[in-house]
Amino acid sequence: MSLDKILATRIGFGTAPMGNMFRAVPDEEVEATLEAAWDQGIRFYDTAPLYGAGLAEIRLGGLLSGKPREDFVLSTKVGRVILDEVESGSRDLGEKGSLFEHGRPNKIVHEWTADATERSIEGSLERLGVDRLDVVWVHDIAQDFHGDLWLNKFEEARTGAFRVLSRLREEGVIRAWGLGVNRTEPIELALALDEPQPDGFLLAGRYTLLDHEHALKRLLPMAEEQGVGMVVGGPYSSGILAGGKHFEYQDAPPEIIERVRRIKQIAEQHGVSIKAAALHFSLAHPVSAAVIPGATKPSRVAEDLAALHEEIPTDFWRALRESGLVSPLAPLPDGA
Structure with a gap:
C-alpha cells in the first residue's frame, strides 16, 4: 500500500531521542514531550528496538496505551532483537555505538533472518503495548559492514526479513514494509528485485539540505518511477541544522559548520528559519511522504510544527540554488 495512504500526517515523530540518545533524558521530560506531540496533532510515530535497547518503544507505549489504536500510525523496525540478558562486555554498535550509551543495558542481537524478524516484532508489540503495527522497516542492513559483508547481510534480509514482512502484509497483519537505512545502496538493490517488493523506505540523513546529491542520482528516480514513497529521517542532519553540534552522529566537521553558516546567512536575509528550510526541502521531492524529526522537549515539537x-x-530557494548549496537536480518548493 502507498505510504501516502497510510501515514496520518506529513510530519511524524521520530523517537530515537526517547531512547536516551546522546544523554539520559528524564522520564518526566519524555512524557511531557510525547504528550505535547499528541496534543498538537502528531499521529505518526516511528521507533525501533535499537533506540536505547527497547527504551524508546517502552516510553512510546506509555503514551499510546491510553489512545485509541485507530487514531495513530505506528512504525518500528526489525534487525535487532532485544534480549532480557544484560550485556556483560562492551557493546558494538559501530558508528552508533555511543549514541545510546545511556539506554537500557540489555543485550542486542543483530540478525535479519526470518526467525529473528518474528521475534523482533513480538518484542516490539510487547514493549509498545499494542496489538498491531502499521509499517515495519528493515533496519540498518548495510550499517558498518564493508566490502562484500553488507551484501551477505542484505541476502540474509532478502531471504528472511523481506519474505516474512511480505507475508505479514499479505495476511493483513501489517499494512506496509520497507527499509530503514542511512545508505542508499540497499534500497536501490531492494527496488531492483523482482520480489519481494517494499512499499517504501525510511532514509535517514540522506535527503537533507546538507546531504542529498547521492540520493538524487539513482535512488529517488527509481523510487519515483516505481511509485515507492520515502519517509525522511534525520531532517536536521543529527541536529546541526537545528542549532546542535552533531552531524552524522559525531561532532560536525569544519566544512559542515561552514556550509550551515552559509545557509543560515541566506535564511536570515530572507526572514526564514533554518528548521523550516530543512523540513520544506526534504518534503519537496515528489517521493517524500513524510518527515520525522525527533525531540526531547515540548518546545521543540512546537518549533517543528511552526x-x-x-x-x-521563492527568492530564498533561488538564492540557495544560485549559491550552489542545493543540487540543481533537487525539486524545490513552489517550483523555485
Missing part, C-alpha cells in the same frame, strides 16, 4: 507551516519566499 516550521512546517512557515511561509518561505
Whole structure:
C-alpha cells in the first residue's frame, strides 16, 4: 500500500531521542514531550528496538496505551532483537555505538533472518503495548559492514526479513514494509528485485539540505518511477541544522559548520528559519511522504510544527540554488 495512504500526517515523530540518545533524558521530560506531540496533532510515530535497547518503544507505549489504536500510525523496525540478558562486555554498535550509551543495558542481537524478524516484532508489540503495527522497516542492513559483508547481510534480509514482512502484509497483519537505512545502496538493490517488493523506505540523513546529491542520482528516480514513497529521517542532519553540534552522529566537521553558516546567512536575509528550510526541502521531492524529526522537549515539537507551516519566499530557494548549496537536480518548493 502507498505510504501516502497510510501515514496520518506529513510530519511524524521520530523517537530515537526517547531512547536516551546522546544523554539520559528524564522520564518526566519524555512524557511531557510525547504528550505535547499528541496534543498538537502528531499521529505518526516511528521507533525501533535499537533506540536505547527497547527504551524508546517502552516510553512510546506509555503514551499510546491510553489512545485509541485507530487514531495513530505506528512504525518500528526489525534487525535487532532485544534480549532480557544484560550485556556483560562492551557493546558494538559501530558508528552508533555511543549514541545510546545511556539506554537500557540489555543485550542486542543483530540478525535479519526470518526467525529473528518474528521475534523482533513480538518484542516490539510487547514493549509498545499494542496489538498491531502499521509499517515495519528493515533496519540498518548495510550499517558498518564493508566490502562484500553488507551484501551477505542484505541476502540474509532478502531471504528472511523481506519474505516474512511480505507475508505479514499479505495476511493483513501489517499494512506496509520497507527499509530503514542511512545508505542508499540497499534500497536501490531492494527496488531492483523482482520480489519481494517494499512499499517504501525510511532514509535517514540522506535527503537533507546538507546531504542529498547521492540520493538524487539513482535512488529517488527509481523510487519515483516505481511509485515507492520515502519517509525522511534525520531532517536536521543529527541536529546541526537545528542549532546542535552533531552531524552524522559525531561532532560536525569544519566544512559542515561552514556550509550551515552559509545557509543560515541566506535564511536570515530572507526572514526564514533554518528548521523550516530543512523540513520544506526534504518534503519537496515528489517521493517524500513524510518527515520525522525527533525531540526531547515540548518546545521543540512546537518549533517543528511552526516550521512546517512557515511561509518561505521563492527568492530564498533561488538564492540557495544560485549559491550552489542545493543540487540543481533537487525539486524545490513552489517550483523555485
